[in-house]
Amino acid sequence: MTEDARSSGGVQSVDRAAVVLQILARDGQAGVGEIADEIGIHKSSASRLLAALQAHELVQQDYDRGKYRLGFGILRLAASIPGQLNLVQEGGSVLRALAEQAGETVNLAVQRSGYAVNVDQAMGPSTLASQDWVGSLTPLHATASGKVLLAGLGSDERGKLLKSTKLAQFTSHTVTKRSELERELAEVASSGFAFTDEEYEYGLVAVAVPVRDHAGKVFASVSISGPKFRFAPRDQPQLLEQLRQAGDALSRRMGYSGGPESAVTAD
The missing domain is CATH 3.30.450.40 (GAF domain)
Incomplete structure (x- = not known):
């Protein structure tokens, strides 16, 4: 893979991650399928995105309902x-x-x-x-x-x-x-x-x-x-x-x- 291709893929991932955060900010919570449908990607791709965001505490999962919402890492970044x-x-x-x-x-x-x-x-x-x-x-x-x-x-x-x-x-x-x-x-x-x-x-x-x-x-x-x-x-x-x-x-x-x-x- 060329450097330009890797860069393009990285930008796309960041863009999708930003959209995920915007969806959760707008709706309060959403499931993997809902996020995948709105972004237009496969559920497995949405799941990987959410896992990466969760690893950085930017989202968290409600284990009773399986849906995701914004995590407190957002507050750390904003320092609000x-x-x-x-x-x-x-x-x-x-x-x-x-x-x-x-x-x-x-x-x-x-x-x-x-x-x-x-x-x-x-x-x-x-x-x-x-x-x-x-x-x-x-x-x-x-x-x-x-x-x-x-x-x-x-x-x-x-x-x-x-x-x-x-x-x-x-x-x-x-x-x-x-x-x-x-x-x-x-x-x-x-x-x-x-x-x-x-x-x-x-x-x-x-x-x-x-x-x-x-x-x-x-x-x-x-x-x-x-x-x-x-x-x-x-x-x-x-x-x-x-x-x-x-x-x-x-x-x-x-x-x-x-x-x-x-x-x-x-x-």
């Missing part, structure tokens, strides 16, 4: 959320263990541009599971994860963020008054737990705890959510302890050397 890739890698086993214990959906979230961004999720064994929240931008003031992230900010930083963020109402239970929210965030900071009860969606209840980095700063949150008819976290002290331990375990994996924390921030 510092440390996120490492957080997800380290948090996977912690999230899965907690979801198995709780029997509900567990999410890992970070704060980005005034939203709580869900970066990983583990589903509990329940037959009635919550939706896939990975990649979702959710409001800080109306979600348990968001409240943990807000409470972890210094008062000046939190004040600036809330001043630029509209406290939109999603249900009749959403906290939309700044003074009321601040009182609740003080409780979150003191107890280490944030609760929401149908504040973002009717029927959805959640509880979250902080994840700290090596310097002790809250930079992520772990939450458990489930339907209100069966999930009442305030009445489940064992579950709350399991959640707290999960947050502490992930904090230690992120380099935090302090002991188990009850308060979110000292501010």
Whole structure:
């Protein structure tokens, strides 16, 4: 094979890989056959492309359904959320263990541009599971994860963020008054737990705890959510302890050397 031929083949492979990423970005997920049909290549060629992308963590496969979606290597390349890739890698086993214990959906979230961004999720064994929240931008003031992230900010930083963020109402239970929210965030900071009860969606209840980095700063949150008819976290002290331990375990994996924390921030 000549150098020009090898170069042409390499460019074609890169072009096809880029199209695969665009398809997954557009559709959220797709199977090998769907990708092959859209690009106009054989399924075996599409499978090799996906395997190469997966090896670089640019795509990942849902082993239950066999479909592919964008991987967290995309975030590493974009550098849109510092440390996120490492957080997800380290948090996977912690999230899965907690979801198995709780029997509900567990999410890992970070704060980005005034939203709580869900970066990983583990589903509990329940037959009635919550939706896939990975990649979702959710409001800080109306979600348990968001409240943990807000409470972890210094008062000046939190004040600036809330001043630029509209406290939109999603249900009749959403906290939309700044003074009321601040009182609740003080409780979150003191107890280490944030609760929401149908504040973002009717029927959805959640509880979250902080994840700290090596310097002790809250930079992520772990939450458990489930339907209100069966999930009442305030009445489940064992579950709350399991959640707290999960947050502490992930904090230690992120380099935090302090002991188990009850308060979110000292501010």
